[in-house]
Amino acid sequence: MLQYRDGDATAFDLLYARHKGALFRYCLRHCRERSTAEETFQDVWMRVIGARRRYEPRAKFTTWLYRIARNRVIDGYRSDNPGRFQPLDDDGEIGALPAADRNDEPDRRLASDQQAVRLRTLLAGLPAEQRDVFLLHEEAGLGLDAIAEVSGVGRETAKSRLRYALSKLRAALKERP
Amino acid sequence: MNPEERDEEMLREFLEGDSALSRLYRRDAHEEPNAGLDATILAEARRNLARTSHVAHSPFARHWVVPTSLAAVLVLSVSVVLLTPDPVRHPGVEFDGVAESPAPAGSLADAPETAASGEELSAPARQQRADEAVGKSSEKRERKAARFKSVPGGEQQPRPAPAIGAGVAEEAAAPSVSRTPAEPLPGRQAMPADTVQADPAAWLRFIESLLKEQNPQAARSNLRAFRTRYPDFSLPAALMPLAASLDAERP
Secondary structure, three states: OOHHHHHOHHHHHHHHHHHHHHHHHHHHHHEEEEHHHHHHHHHHHHHHHHHHHHHOOOOHHHHHHHHHHHHHHHHHEEEEEEHHHOOOOOOOOOHHHHHHHHHHOHHHHHOHHHHHHHHHHHHOOOOHHHHHHHHHHHOOOOOHHHHHHOOOOOOOHHHHHHHHHHHHHOOOOOOOO | OOOHHHHHHHHHHHHHOOHHHHHHHOOOOOOOOOOOHHHHHHHHHHHHHHHOOOHHHHHHHHHHHHHHHHHHHHHHHHHHHHOOOOOOOOOOOOOOOOOOOOOOOOHHHHHHHHHHHHHHEEEEEHHHHHHHHOOOHHHHHHHHHHHHOOOOOOOOOOOOOOOOOOOHHHHHHHOOOOOOOOOOOOHHHHOOOOHHHHHHHHHHHHHHHHHHOOHHHHHHHHHHHHHHHOOOOOOOOOHHHHHHHHHOOOO
């Protein structure tokens, strides 16, 4: 990012190639529809590009990137059309199957592992904060400290959220084969 | 293993990346943005670079902008100093009143005389000065002195524009008092500068030169002032007759 800030366009190409998949899936898991995820994903990168000249390496780039993404997702939740994002409520119950999964291509659903699909479905039904910490670890590869920094909470809070998420997913996978 | 320990163990395995849940999630997590979205974002990244000046934000510019600015200021300063005319190295260029110019006899040398013996500027003395103004070399010095002081009429004499080298010739014709302190000056400029008056031997040589240039009145005035200031200083033989005539004038 420093090289891109100093005018190296190819540095941004490398940066984008390194992070685009994980960030896209992070957005996709938080959104009900792919188009919303694409819109969110593009907006995150536009913010990164717009902040180029002001960028200072105060934290790891990944931490900074996912903080932007998380804020953008929260903005989406709070927008006029919250139905485009996964539920924000924290009732602790696994939600219904998201529309994105129902619209998946039949061939792909058939080819994918049934348990994996089920996990994604269960993940979509998690409370947003628990889903978020799960994704920040699985997609961004962040540890507990970085997850806490991105989420703006303490380490123990982040740990507690993650523990709850894992416990619910594990229990749901066992109960609903 | 109680439920809390089981959750803690599950969390540890998950954070280490080798839990069954992680493997299950990654099995089908391969979605990527489409090529159109990639192109849009990469193009915007390049547009953002193009909007800002590449030169101004390049690593080279960031690192060298301050040293380059300092070097430019230094070069400009040296150029200005070198190109500015120096009155010492370019005597043809006139700077009125600069120290390098010869001591203006009409101003500097005249001041002590007027202050010390204002009553001596009687009518005969002024007449004598008028007579002393005759002479080619004297006229030249008069013109030079006029650069520094108004003529008795009260108007500044127009000064002809000096040709290249004229200033040098004029300087040679009228050297400064410090270089030839004993050189006589005509008329009201007959008294030497204070530096000469401070040196009795130099002042006597000055008086002798006045006599040689047939300027007896100026020589008398100077010798009178000299004896007032240095009453015990022995006079050279050449000035003894003049001193005797001064003694004869005393009542």
